[in-house]
Amino acid sequence: MSSIRDTSQVDEARPPVRERVNPDSSSSPSSTASPATGATPVVAANSSAPLVLELEAGPMAHGGHCVARHEGRVVFLRHAIPGELVRAVVTEAGESARYWRADTVEVLHGSEFRRTHQWKLADSLRAHAAGRLPVGGADYGHIVLPHQRRLKAQVFRDTVARIAGQQLEVHVTGAPGDDPSGLHWRTRNAFAVTPTGRLAMHAHRSAVLIPVRNMPLGVPALDALKLWELDFSGVARVDVVTPASSDSALVLLTPAKDADVSQLGGRMHRQTSRLPEGTSVALIVPPKDPTERPEIRRLRGRTWTQETVSSKHGQEHTYRITGDGFWQVHRWAPSMLVDAVLQAAQPQPGEVIADLYAGAGLFSAFLADAVGPEGQVLSVEAAPGASRDARRNLHGVTQAAVLNGTVDRILSRWVAKPELPVSDCGLGGRAVDTLVLDPPRVGAGKATVERINRLEPKKIVYVSCDPASFARDFGLLAQSGWSAESVDVYDLYPDTHHMESVAVLVRS
Template identity: 50%
Template sequence: MTDASPATDQPGPGDGTDLRTAELIIERPAHGGHFVARHEGRVVFVRHALPGERVRVRFTETDEDASFWRADVVEVLEASAQRVQHPWAVADALRAAARNRSAVGGAEFGHIALDEQRRLKGAIFREQLSRLARTEWDVLVEPAPGEASDGLGWRTRAAFAVDPAGRLAMHLHRSHEVLPVQEMPLAVDAVNALRLWTLDLSGIERVDVAVPSGGGVPFVLLVPAAGTSARRVASVAGAIDGASVGVLDPESGQVQRIGGRTWLQETVLGTDYRVTGAGFWQIHRGAPEALVSAVLDGLEPAAGERVADLYAGAGLFTVPLARAVGAAGSVLSVEGSAGTSRDARRNLHGQDHVSIVQGRVDAVLGRWKDPLDVVLLDPPRAGAGRKVVRQIIDARPRAVGYVSCDPASFARDLGYFLGAGWTLDSLRVFDFYPHTHHMESFARLLPPAA
């Protein structure tokens, strides 16, 4: 490691105001897509690195009062054997640095061999469990069923920005700056087949694309910039070929149909779901079936049991849980989003043993008095939190299933359960987000023995 020296080039868009570079030795992975190094006694979180590498970095955040700094790799001086060619040029930090700019976000592990990505993710998950839940667990990260050997072509949902010239774009990491893009290698073919980068998107602020997991007609949601006329939006929509199109009304928050339909039909293990184009759904094409199978295998819901599905979304898990417990049982479905809750009502129409409640999970549990045999929760990235965990424990279910998209919030919540005498009985971690640092998990938790 050497002292920082003045940089000979200016930082590109998205970089901080610090103009220094330094050579660092990378130590280990950290949660959030970073790798840990040290510079003059200070921790530096470095992106686009690998353990054991010697790299030159450009500092991107260097507040003197901060407990750590951030940096991006701009040159690899001694490379890891696990470093590979990045599959997406605009997300490749080294190619971006050669053009004196930052990389777009969304593929921060693309420079790492796929098997090594999963090994690193397992190490990160273990570290979070050890640090936040004070428990040790041997984590094996599973690829999604049917995953492509190159880890590409899995995203069924993609969100794009629009640059000032009206071109399809994406944000640079931790920046308001955007960069024009064309093909997105992580997306399924149907997203790229729309060739949205050939269109003049002037007047549009954001473009969201959703494709049914099993294939079908895509849905494109246009989010207009303030002041854009309806005529201009209609002109952009008319240029989109091969997709249904809707526009987000900025005042009501509702999606207005322009062409085709504003919802997708998803099919999971033989069951059809209706999901609004703007609604939440697992983005990996294989994730819904893998997660439903994991939940049913892990919780083994039985006829006549009383089940709660918390943060239930459009009913991905509610539907099979309702089928498993049958009319003699009951299911409480709680979802905060009004639109997604409406999807759940459609997907469970006629199932009188299912109570669908739209609202905050803690508020609903606070007034729910019926006993529960099984609780499943699939919270957002922030996790459930201490209050909801306490409410679940007080309901005295025989088992809890926890679906998580963030190892840190899961480990924190797991610590609350363990502190109350509960046991982590099983844990599966899935790599539903190849070439990114993200992962998904399902855990079964059991209460203390009576």
């Protein structure tokens, strides 16, 4: 895990993009406002009317769409369910395009698993009937929750088989205590701002802004802030942290490009005085040097939040997450993933465990409990802010060492000079027993996988928020003799197509 802002809710309810290691410019605040390739209905030839097709929805694919065909051409069809017959408006097309994209606007023969979408703004049927585009994200909201999970299991299996050439049997587990509707789970949310200063979200793959007055995927504490009533003129983006284990929310404001930051700070201090007592507000000031990290300027309260995580094995740890630092967005995800990683790693006293992309130290703290004072946990994180948080969160834990640097650089050092002391980013002459990694959505990549192979851990625990990148890395590892001992998939993003997985990989 890494420490960078969750850009997901501006245009799509997806897992956080961990930009500081693998930049994804398409998710940055500036680029989300740029027009994407489509989303606006395509006009039919020799007509001013949108191009509408009758399509049969094929299997669900990674990305939240069904695969349909029109005259032999693949059409990625959103807001449908496999087996349905629908009318769909084409949103991206072209005679030379490899595929088209389309949104369902009418269901001719519906699935038994279809329900009325619980979020009106994200409902494609109601949106197009009203002459507007639906809000991006919540792309499974028209499907009953148990079938969402069956589809995710199918997507995971198909993706791994297609990319890695590996056949895996998996089922998808939801979080205990989840609302049966799939709502009210998200503790981290981000919004764009309209020219009139109101909170908004983007339509899928579009620059179109849609004003919002609620966010049904968010935990109830989000609506309680009533941010929809405030004027955010001069702000480009509003990030909201509503911690699962605390009532102290944090609102982060990113200025518009042409905003006077000093004047904006004063106005936002006055504007946010109406927020509930205990709410913190901070301004994220872009640096003059683009290679430096933005300044987090406190307007009221504090610039960090706190989360407490409990394991079913009895341990509990409290974490500080500064400003826009990464944290799992589902309210129960940290505890669920900690238990899953502990079950997968089976850490023993005295072992050496490497925790790569460790963020604020979520897994590191619990792994350090398990290996005890004779063991060693090496918590590797590239983002300086996250490393500072990890040092605070692991303060006094002598068997845990926080190493600030890119995973590739640290792994290279371990492979080349394992005898160096841990303080010099070495292994102190010891061997890594288990390697835990939770990389960005783009995965670890070929170079990192090669270094992991050279390190020769006894076991790999791979935590992933994207089946495609997991499949790419798993395929590379399989070529070097690694196989999956177990893979568990978790539905930590209800009403969206996203999922989390924890795999145990061992040498065949």
